[in-house]
Amino acid sequence: MNVPDSAFSALIFSVALLFSFITGASAKLNTDPKAVAYYEPKALGGSMLTVQREPMNIIISGLSDPAALTNRGVTNWANSIHFGAECLGIHLGGYQAANLGDGNGVVNQTTILREDYKLPIGTCLQSLIGGNHFRIWRQNGPQSNSGALFLAGSAEETAAQNHDIIPNGYDIGRDDIVKRAIAGQTSFSGIIYTTTVQWLPNLLPFTANEINHNIAVDGRVALLTIDAETMGNGYNCKGSGLCPTLNPSTCDQALSKVVDTTIYRTDT
Template identity: 55%
Template sequence: MFSLRYLGFALLALRASAGPIAKRASAYFNPADNGGSMLTNAGTLGEPLNVIISGHSSPDVLSYDGIVNYARAIGFSTECLGIHLGGPQSADLGDGNGWVNQTAELREDYGHPDVGTCMESAIGGNHFRVFKQDGGDANSGALFLAASQEEPSTEHHTISPDGYDVGRDTLVSGALGTTSYGGVTYSTTAENVAGLLQAGTNGINHDIAIDGIVSVLTVTIQ
């Protein structure tokens, strides 16, 4: 006669043979936990990585093409005529890849994704650099962004007063809720996280103080 006890043993064996249940990917890893930094390398000093697009976001957002399309949905685009102004910055996200140059730099497009960034290059505005945490030591897939508000070309694109916090807040304000571009619709939520960055000016480029807050965005394709 088939016993309930035998059935229980059979189910336990089946579960064991199936292996461990896969865990959901981490939203991000703190770079400092593995020798990295929440500041880019901009020369002697660095710029704060003040926005993170969570690894819990839709995977298609976390690729190069994905972040470019998402950027266009929230008011940014690629650089004017594909010409990069200034040298690229690098970041060590504690994922084992060491210091890696930015994946992309996106600029405010003033409502014109094709040519609007030429205006940003001339009169200033918001922009952000993108770095991906995908090394074998901390593979969250998250995108770390260094957002800032910059002055016009006549001021050599220096960062505006309070420009790091302003750049972060402006980006997040335009991203929250539902946005779309190129036939793709996004839903974005945000959480402010303290403790990843140190408030103040220590190590910060241009000696501009920051409040130490990082905004973590979770972007879902609808």
């Protein structure tokens, strides 16, 4: 059979793609990387401090896998390093606001994620005894749309101490998040993450009296780049000890009802 070269190449590609799907090979999610890691807020009329004067000490690069930059995606990544949504979805503290110099002006945080202590209801424990947490803003305005996420990480006291920031809590909180993220591959809900860090030394040149609680910082910002890929076909039906008693088709029926914008955890 005489097959034109272009048609033959397309046929080979289709067969290879089908083989990859059948074998459940890991699939890279990065299909549309952005051209810019971030834009410096100060250069565009913004600030690396929130309106409440807390430092945004971590940036998730706009060059990260797009799947890790959505609200759902960054929450899933956070779950993989043991941070989660607030206890029972209830936010008792105040919202913070920031201007990332992207043309959106001053906007409230996108979300806040708290340390879960590797427990199903761990964020409730964090709300009680304190620990690490971070707030998120997205740089996506008309003036500078990098898609990067700016995080304000900090370690805080117990509820009895009004969740005040612990001594050196901004640097401690940042370092803990980075340490978890770059320790090796992390995974959650069928996605494997590989995170790398670059330290930016001059984005937080603020003195202690310019920062909330008069807490000094070392001035460094961690620029994280997250690579994401699916684990095989993205799910399995091993489940808990009850699963062997169920009809195998039950797993596929459940999968068909999964809402793509929802993060499913054992405590909700």
